[in-house]
């Protein structure tokens with residue numbers, strides 16, 4: 251549903267941020283895009299919703315070339331939460347921030363009302379309804395960005411560093427809504443340095459290095475590869491690390507509950 | 520004896536002009552010279568607000584109702600100019616874009632040093648050294664808008680580190696860094712602290728990065744300090760551990776196993792600790 255074909259992208263200053271990208275993202279999957287700072291993750295993501303167009307090569311979304319469709323028509327179906335909240339927020343109140351996309355993309359007023367209330371409450375923003383987004387804390391701003399995009403219910407959701415500024419409780423809520431959205435059939439692309447956050451989601455993982463795609467595959471396979479981790483500034487998630495160091499043959503646990511059960515079982519207690 | 524603390528909050532409370540409630544409520548806190556202190560707590564609990572009160576953005580830039588006193592290296596924050604505080608305390612904002620504003624990264628760093636009246640040769644030396652430590656030499660001549668978000672954060676951090684402030688205040692400094700760089704950065708900061716003597720207050724949601732080297736873990740919740748102790752102590756014995764705190768995965772596993780009567784002889788904060796402990800128990804032999 252999202253296809254990159256020999257995509258190269260050169261910034262106006264001559265920096266080539268994407269090199270020969272070939273990538274295919276299937277519908278209804280959870281995907282993680284990881285790699286060191288400045289490797290082109292954000293640049294790649296901006297090609298999916300047409301904010302950037304390839305210098306050469308093509309990006310096809312829902313079968314259409316992004317060079318031939320408007321960003322506005324893509325946005326309705328592809329929601330993107332920016333890495334830096336300040337680049338996304340512009341309205342005078344939290345309420346209007348959430349209503350902006352919703353008013354543009356949804357016509358049914360009952361649905362609009364329900365979605366607005368849901369977004370405001372789910373992300374713990376109700377008490378800030380009439381506050382200026384500028385007065386929110388860092389983590390609250392990020393949640394507002396996510397809420398505004400989810401409100402219009404796009405088919406594809408791109409989250410650029412969603413966990414920045416979030417505490418543990420908020421991160422766990424995020425995990426839940428991401429897997430719920432996926433169960434409802436949404437395609438999800440998460441860019442994140444927070445590998446512990448990604449681990450329980452078991453995403454298809456795309457590793458980038460210096461503008462290229464270095465490897466794609468399951469997290470377990472990618473994070474077992476020491477050489478790859480060294481080259482790409484990645485660290486192994488702790489549960490996988492523990493499993494490898496203890497030489498446990500069974501599938502590594504997705505979360506702490508699974509890990510606790512497995513250890514008890516292996517121990518015969 | 521009296522001079523041990525370098526930052527002191529005395530019955531400090533603050534309410535933003537536009538807010539109805541006090542964000543910080545009667546804070547009493549002392550931070551000792553050359554300590555590395557982690558400040559943790561739920562989002563929106565007032566961590567950035569507390570940091571702003573140390574470097575004087577509160578009350579000098581953000582108006583509101585201010586009670587009590589904050590004393591930073593013998594200066595009463597309320598009574599002195601923000602520029603006097605800037606000579607003692609370097610601050611890295613949560614959003615690096617609030618920080619970088621000059622034409623190029625190198626100029627940005629030099630600008631900071633010029634403000635402190637550092638000599639040109641020392642300036643050059645420090646800039647080169649910090650750019651190389653953070654592996655961003657290749658970014659030196661770039662403009663901020665030409666950088667990725669993580670690169671912006673590195674540039675902002677480099678600028679402050681080059682100034683070698685007596686007090687370093689870091690608001691989620693690793694939030695945009697890749698995993699390896701985040702660890703490198705924490706080590707660089709800690710080495711610098713040992714070399715030149717520096718007091719560090721750091722807001723960090725990912726405790727796995729810092730629990731190993733920090734002297735204290737302070738937990739802020741509902742505008743009050745509910746914990747202020749050695750990090751290991753807090754992570755394993757505190758009954759105030761609120762679920763918002765980002766306890767490392769391995770420590771949470773340890774707590775879970777301990778709860779189910781699995782015996783451990785030692786406190787566990789790293790995967791290595793855990794492996795050692797389980798080997799000793801002849802696990803999976």
Ligand SMILES: Nc1ncnc2c1ncn2[C@@H]1O[C@H](COP(=O)(O)OP(=O)(O)OP(=O)(O)O)[C@@H](O)[C@H]1O
Pocket residue numbers: 261262263265266267285286287288289290291292293294333664665666667668669670695697
């Ligand atoms: N507007 C721009 N003009 C010129 N160069 C840019 C611009 N934005 C980014 N770059 C460069 O393009 C490369 C890729 O940047 P990108 O933002 O895609 O990285 P990233 O992988 O998202 O990094 P991070 O993890 O730090 O967010 C970097 O070398 C960066 O310096």
Ligand SMILES: Nc1ncnc2c1ncn2[C@@H]1O[C@H](COP(=O)(O)OP(=O)(O)OP(=O)(O)O)[C@@H](O)[C@H]1O
Pocket residue numbers: 384385386387388389390415416535536537538542560561562563564565566567568569581613
């Ligand atoms: N300039 C401001 N004016 C009014 N209220 C503010 C302002 N800045 C922050 N607040 C409010 O004060 C509270 C504390 O904010 P603060 O930024 O200190 O939180 P924080 O603990 O740093 O959160 P985070 O982890 O999300 O960055 C929040 O409820 C926030 O909405």
Ligand SMILES: [Mg+2]
Pocket residue numbers: 291292293333667668669
């Ligand atoms: Mg990026």
Ligand SMILES: [Mg+2]
Pocket residue numbers: 387388389566567568613690
């Ligand atoms: Mg903050």
